[in-house]
Amino acid sequence: MTKEEILQKLLFQTRLRGLSRNTQNEYFSKVKQFQDHYDKPATELTLEDIQNFLYFLLAEKGLSPATVNTYNSGLRFLYTATLDVPINLNKLPCHRKQRKFPDILTRKEVSALFDACDNLRDKCMLMTMYSAGLRISEVANLKVSDIDSQKMQLLIRDGKGGKDRFAILSQACLDVLREYWKQYRPTEWLFYSRNRTGTHITRRAIQNVFHKYKDLAGITKNVTSHTLRHSFATHLLENGVSIFHIKQLLGHSDISTTCFYLHLVKISELNVASPLDTPAPGAC
Numbered sequence: 001m002t003k004e005e006i007l008q009k010l011l012f013q014t015r016l017r018g019l020s021r022n023t024q025n026e027y028f029s030k031v032k033q034f035q036d037h038y039d040k041p042a043t044e045l046t047l048e049d050i051q052n053f054l055y056f057l058l059a060e061k062g063l064s065p066a067t068v069n070t071y072n073s074g075l076r077f078l079y080t081a082t083l084d085v086p087i088n089l090n091k092l093p094c095h096r097k098q099r100k101f102p103d104i105l106t107r108k109e110v111s112a113l114f115d116a117c118d119n120l121r122d123k124c125m126l127m128t129m130y131s132a133g134l135r136i137s138e139v140a141n142l143k144v145s146d147i148d149s150q151k152m153q154l155l156i157r158d159g160k161g162g163k164d165r166f167a168i169l170s171q172a173c174l175d176v177l178r179e180y181w182k183q184y185r186p187t188e189w190l191f192y193s194r195n196r197t198g199t200h201i202t203r204r205a206i207q208n209v210f211h212k213y214k215d216l217a218g219i220t221k222n223v224t225s226h227t228l229r230h231s232f233a234t235h236l237l238e239n240g241v242s243i244f245h246i247k248q249l250l251g252h253s254d255i256s257t258t259c260f261y262l263h264l265v266k267i268s269e270l271n272v273a274s275p276l277d278t279p280a281p282g283a284c
Contacts (some may be wrong), residue, residue: 003035006042006083013082019157022137030074040080047087050075054092065095103221105231116216122209124173124180125191125201126228128154131170133232133250135160136203138167142190142234144181149174156251165251 001009010031014024034053035042046088057063057071062074072094079085105113110130111211112283117123138156146155147169154167221227229250236246 001041001043002095003032003041006035006078007032008083010078014077017081021162022160026070027074027077030071031078034075034078035073043083043085047091050079050092051086069094077227102227102230103223104234105221105223105227107235108219109219109221110231112217113213113219116213119181120176121191122213124176125206125209126213127170127173127176129206129225130228130232131173132167133229133236134167135229136206139198140191140203140206142200143188144186144190146190147174147177160251163251163253165248167251168249174284 007028011024011028012029019027031042033048034045037053037056038045038049054068054072054075057068058065069154072092076087076089076092079087080089114123114127117126125139128134128142129136130153134154134156135217141157142154143157148155148158152169152171152174154169156165156167158164180186184192191201191202193205194200210228214223233246235251236249237243
């Protein structure tokens with residue numbers, strides 16, 4: 001098979017198994033890069049080639065272990081589910097997730113980010129992302145019809161894991177969205193690409209927008225566009241919102257994923273005293 005035939009077979013198998021659109025795109029992209037790296041079809045490459053490619057991504061390209069894990073998953077699917085080639089998966093170990101505390105934007109920094117925006121479309125995207133706690137792909141895929149101003153909610157289609165859900169619609173965000181609609185008149189996609197292809201904005205473009213205004217706002221923390229989602233969850237916790245409600249808003253399948261945000265709340269925000277500083281119940 002040629003490289004192109006293998007990619008088409010991969011796409012067929014991901015769709016046949018009902019994998020989410022994001023997963024389909026990720027696997028396709030990772031396998032394409034793998035084949036292009038060696039300039040050979042995957043059927044002519046060995047387990048050792050896979051190992052060397054993953055090591056190259058880590059050691060030479062400097063990708064994070066979590067990112068390399070996505071390549072690992074795509075290549076595992078390619079050989080076991082698409083090409084039906086038996087490989088020793090023990091020889092392709094995934095890295096354990098290391099959950100380090102990410103930097104979180106303060107509310108003042110979030111406001112400074114929005115104030116730095118000199119373009120209404122860009123401000124709308126960032127406000128929507130923070131106010132609803134959306135992933136970058138969820139913002140990119142929003143349609144005008146997904147906004148329900150009566151119920152004050154956003155319909156998130158095909159989120160992580162291929163799940164639909166509703167997200168909160170902020171009144172302040174809705175006000176800016178209405179200004180944006182009057183000026184830009186979007187039809188299908190809420191945020192179009194600027195290259196006039198008629199498609200929605202790309203994730204990379206949203207990342208570039210975030211970093212542009214982050215620098216203009218003078219924010220020096222090591223943050224990304226995904227930090228807006230982390231900040232949304234953390235600020236809700238600080239406001240006393242139930243962790244179960246936050247789980248639903250974020251679209252998490254497992255409550256343990258949401259519980260990670262409990263570690264991000266500052267001790268001073270918890271309003272809890274040490275037992276050393278409080279008398280025992282019933283003590284005089």
